[in-house]
Amino acid sequence: MKYTVYETFVGAGGSHLGFKRNGFVSKYVNDFNKDAMATLIKNNPEIAETAWVDVSSVVDRNPKDILEKTKMKEKELDVLFGGIVCKGFSLAGERSPNDERNYFYRKQLEFVSVLKPKISIIENVPGIQTAEVLSPDTPKNIAEQVDKVWQDLENYKGRKANLRKINKITKEFEEEGKKLRLEKEHLLKKLSTDGYLIKVMDDILKKYDELGYIVQKKVLNSACYGAATKRERVIIVAVRKDIGIEFEYPLATHGNEEFKKKYSYLYEGVNKCLPIKTVNDALSEIDYNKVDDVDNIPMSHGEKTVERFKYIPEGDNIANHIDELPDELKISRFYSRGNTMRLAGNQPSPTLVPGHSNFPIHPRENRSITVREAAAITGFPLDYVFVGSHSKRCEEVGNAVPPDLSTAVAKKAKDLLDKYYKK
Numbered sequence: 001m002k003y004t005v006y007e008t009f010v011g012a013g014g015s016h017l018g019f020k021r022n023g024f025v026s027k028y029v030n031d032f033n034k035d036a037m038a039t040l041i042k043n044n045p046e047i048a049e050t051a052w053v054d055v056s057s058v059v060d061r062n063p064k065d066i067l068e069k070t071k072m073k074e075k076e077l078d079v080l081f082g083g084i085v086c087k088g089f090s091l092a093g094e095r096s097p098n099d100e101r102n103y104f105y106r107k108q109l110e111f112v113s114v115l116k117p118k119i120s121i122i123e124n125v126p127g128i129q130t131a132e133v134l135s136p137d138t139p140k141n142i143a144e145q146v147d148k149v150w151q152d153l154e155n156y157k158g159r160k161a162n163l164r165k166i167n168k169i170t171k172e173f174e175e176e177g178k179k180l181r182l183e184k185e186h187l188l189k190k191l192s193t194d195g196y197l198i199k200v201m202d203d204i205l206k207k208y209d210e211l212g213y214i215v216q217k218k219v220l221n222s223a224c225y226g227a228a229t230k231r232e233r234v235i236i237v238a239v240r241k242d243i244g245i246e247f248e249y250p251l252a253t254h255g256n257e258e259f260k261k262k263y264s265y266l267y268e269g270v271n272k273c274l275p276i277k278t279v280n281d282a283l284s285e286i287d288y289n290k291v292d293d294v295d296n297i298p299m300s301h302g303e304k305t306v307e308r309f310k311y312i313p314e315g316d317n318i319a320n321h322i323d324e325l326p327d328e329l330k331i332s333r334f335y336s337r338g339n340t341m342r343l344a345g346n347q348p349s350p351t352l353v354p355g356h357s358n359f360p361i362h363p364r365e366n367r368s369i370t371v372r373e374a375a376a377i378t379g380f381p382l383d384y385v386f387v388g389s390h391s392k393r394c395e396e397v398g399n400a401v402p403p404d405l406s407t408a409v410a411k412k413a414k415d416l417l418d419k420y421y422k423k
Contacts, residue, residue, distance in 0.1 A: 003078040003417050006030075006066065006115070008058050008108060012386065012396035013040040014378065015083050015123065018406025020044065022414045024079065026051040027070045030058050035388030036396050043384050058107055063114035075240075079413050080117040082108045083401050084124055105200065109207045116211075118243055118420065119413050122204070122236040123401055126219055129234060131200040138196045149187055153180050204236065213238035216247060220409075222402035224252035224259060224266050226274070227379040228282035229349040231402055235409055245419050250408035279363060280345040282376040295386050295393065296372035298365075304329055308340075309366040315344030343369070349377045352398050359394060371397060379404040 005019045006028040016026065026047045031037050037055050041048055052069045054061065067073065084104045105122065112120045134143055156177055163169045191197045201217070208215040215238040222231040237247045252259070252266040255273040267273070286296065301309070308329050311321050318340035343349055345363035352359060352374050359368045369377070371386055371393045379402045386393035 001421060003414060004072070004076070005079045005081060006070075006077055006111075006117070008080075008082040008111065009084055009104075010040060011036045011083065011399050011401075013044060013384075014380070014400030014403050015081055015406040016040060016044060016047075017380075017403040018401070018408070018410040019079070019081070019413075021403075021407050022410040024410065024414070027072060027077070028052050028054065028066050030054040030056070030061065032057045033396075035392045036399075038387040039385070039393075039396055042387060043381075058104070063111045066111075067115065074114070075116045075118075077115050077117040078417055079119045079121065079410075080108075080111060080115060081121045082111075082123070084108055084122055105204060106207075109204070109211070112208070112213070112238070113211055116240065118240050119247070119416065120208075120213065120238040121409065121413070123406075123409075124234050124236070126232050126234050129201050129217075132197040133200055133203075134191070135196050135198045138191075142191070142196060146187065146191070149180070149184050153184060156180055208238045212241050214241055214246070215239075216249075218249050218265070219263075220249070220266065220405060221259065221263055222379070222405040223276050223348045224254055224263060225250065225402075225408040226254050226277055226404040227348070227402040228277040228279055228377045229352060229379075229402060231351045231378075231405075233401065233405060237409075237413075239416070243416075243420055245416050245423075247416055248412055250412050253408070276348055278346050279343050279349050279377055283345075283363075283373055285382060286372060286376055287382070293372060295375065296370045298367045298370055299390070301367060306366050309342070309361055312340070312342045312361060314342055314363050315347065317341045352378065359398075374398070378402050 002023055002025045004027050005024040007016060007019075007026065008030045010016055010029045010031045011033065016029070019026070026044075027050065029037070029040065029047055029051050031040075032055065034055055037053065041053060047053060052066065054066075105124075105128075108120075108122060134146065160169065160173070160177065163173065188197075205215055215236060217234055217236040219232055220235050222229055222233070235249070237249075239245065239247050249266075251268070251270050252263065253273055254276050255267060255270070256276050259276060260267045287293075288296070290296070308318065308325065311324055311329075312318050313321075340361075341350075342361040343363045349360070359374055361367065362369050362373070371390070372382075374394065374397045375384060375386070376382060378397055378400060380397070380400070381403075386396050388396065
């Protein structure tokens with residue numbers, strides 16, 4: 001039996017591949033990123049036949065229209081999957097409690113309230129577990145104050161980055177930053193005291209319960225399922241109460257002592273597992289003789305950048321070697337992320353941050369990794385073709401749910417549905 005799936009924030013298809021591999025039929029795919037959607041359809045052309053391909057903001061979409069357009073009824077859908085945009089919950093940046101991206105989860109739950117799928121799955125960064133947002137009851141003037149303080153901080157960071165490059169940061173400028181951070185702390189304290197902050201996870205659990213769902217959550221690591229990246233994701237699974245079957249999270253298939261210790265709950269009852277996949281393992285699968293692979297064309301770095309790369313040992317960061325650099329190559333320790341970090345070939349990669357300037361350096365070559373190499377590390381098929389500019393294609397890979405992780409989760413959703421339909 002073919003089960004049905006709707007996917008919001010589908011991106012380039014990392015999550016879609018997991019459901020496709022488990023025999024699910026797409027009935028609705030949504031993402032406002034045109035390049036990512038073009039990538040999805042180019043590699044999965046059958047979607048254009050089976051699904052409504054909706055390139056718009058999910059915020060503007062009425063879920064009743066989706067049922068009508070896909071000719072489905074309430075409660076008929078098997079799985080609703082949402083890899084909700086997570087920038088507002090990411091631990092990087094200032095994490096404004098009024099970031100509009102923080103509220104996408106509510107739209108996802110609105111979909112659940114109308115569609116009433118048998119299983120609803122939300123995938124997000126671990127930061128969602130501690131994230132707080134402004135309550136809908138927050139007075140407008142306070143919300144505006146929050147926006148101003150956080151915008152001032154973002155502007156300050158931009159100015160600071162520019163001043164660092166020319167070594168023009170003054171004591172007065174540093175004092176300005178301290179005042180802004182103090183203002184932010186006081187405002188957060190006031191918001192908390194006055195009851196204007198709500199915890200995102202508590203809100204999600206409460207709303208699912210009100211909608212008639214039993215909900216669970218777990219942090220899964222992609223490397224535990226065969227990806228060459230140790231990308232962590234919170235997987236929130238809600239099963240409609242009338243289904244009467246509990247969702248079982250996938251046990252790990254790959255591991256080592258470090259992972260078994262940190263994610264012991266994923267190894268309970270697992271007697272044997274494969275070794276953790278490394279960056280070298282992923283890169284060894286790529287055909288470097290395939291000259292027409294535009295996704296495997298290296299970036300052209302400046303001469304100084306290449307010289308700088310030479311000082312970074314495998315698995316290390318330029319921040320640890322600034323003092324060894326000749327004066328003409330020296331940069332601030334602040335630039336110690338992204339392509340100033342060289343991957344360790346014998347380890348899984350850290351999370352690959354979206355954006356070409358933040359892809360790390362190849363373990364042995366003095367260049368940042370290509371789109372193809374990043375995709376292979378993430379777990380995309382080697383013939384997957386990405387659409388858009390170089391930076392857009394990097395974002396598509398960086399934003400994707402690693403296919404090995406989505407495959408493991410989709411398999412468990414299928415197992416639950418098998419039991420349900422058999423019953």
